[in-house]
Amino acid sequence: MTDSLLPQDIVSLARRVVEENAAIGRKIALAESCTGGLVAAALTEIPGSSAVLDRSFVTYSNEAKQECLGVAEDIIDAFGAVSVACVYAMARGALENSHADIAVAISGIAGPDGGTDKKPVGTVVFARAKRDEEEPDAESRLFEEHDRSGVRRQATLCALELLLP
Numbered sequence: 001m002t003d004s005l006l007p008q009d010i011v012s013l014a015r016r017v018v019e020e021n022a023a024i025g026r027k028i029a030l031a032e033s034c035t036g037g038l039v040a041a042a043l044t045e046i047p048g049s050s051a052v053l054d055r056s057f058v059t060y061s062n063e064a065k066q067e068c069l070g071v072a073e074d075i076i077d078a079f080g081a082v083s084v085a086c087v088y089a090m091a092r093g094a095l096e097n098s099h100a101d102i103a104v105a106i107s108g109i110a111g112p113d114g115g116t117d118k119k120p121v122g123t124v125v126f127a128r129a130k131r132d133e134e135e136p137d138a139e140s141r142l143f144e145e146h147d148r149s150g151v152r153r154q155a156t157l158c159a160l161e162l163l164l165p
Helices: 008-023 038-044 062-069 073-079 084-096 148-164
Strands: 028-032 055-057 100-107 123-130 138-143
Touching: 008 038, 008 148, 028 038, 028 084, 038 055, 038 148, 055 062, 055 084, 062 073, 062 084, 073 084, 084 100, 084 123, 084 138, 100 148, 123 148, 138 148
Parallel strands: 028 055, 028 100
Antiparallel strands: 100 123, 123 138
16 A cells, blocks of 8 residues: 555654644644664654654764753763663653653664673664653563564654553
8 A cells, every 4th residue: 555665664653643642732843862763764654744743863873962952961871872871861862852751762772783781683672752741661572573674663663552541
C-alpha cells in the first residue's frame, strides 16, 4: 500500500502516532542517537505529520548531545552516552529547545562493535519527557536482534510506542 523505504510495521505504527497525537493536539520532539533519524523519517512518511512533529535532533556524537541538547559533559563522562542519565538530559533538552509537549530520546549500541560486558550490543536506552511532568520516564532495553539494522529497527518501534497517547 505504500512506497516507503521503511518496513510496513514501522510505517503503520508511525501512522497511529501521527493520527492519535493530532487528535489531541500534541506536538512531538525527538532526540535520536543510534537510530540516526529513523523515528523522524517514519513520522514524516505520514501525510499530516507536520501537525504533530515539531522538530527532531539527530545528536549522534557526544559533542552534538552537549551542544544541541545541553547534555552536561560530566554526565557523559560519568555514565556514558548510553545511559539513563544521558537520555534523560537529551529528552529534557529536546523539550527545552522546542515547542513540543512530549519528547522521546534514544541512545544505544547498535553494533556490530562498541559493546561491553555491562552494555552489550543491543543495549538501547529511552527517555520520554512531557512538558507538564517534572521527571522523564527512562528505561534500558537489551534487544534480541544483535545486527545493526535489527537493533535500529527495534529501537525505532519502541520509540514510536512511547509517543502514543
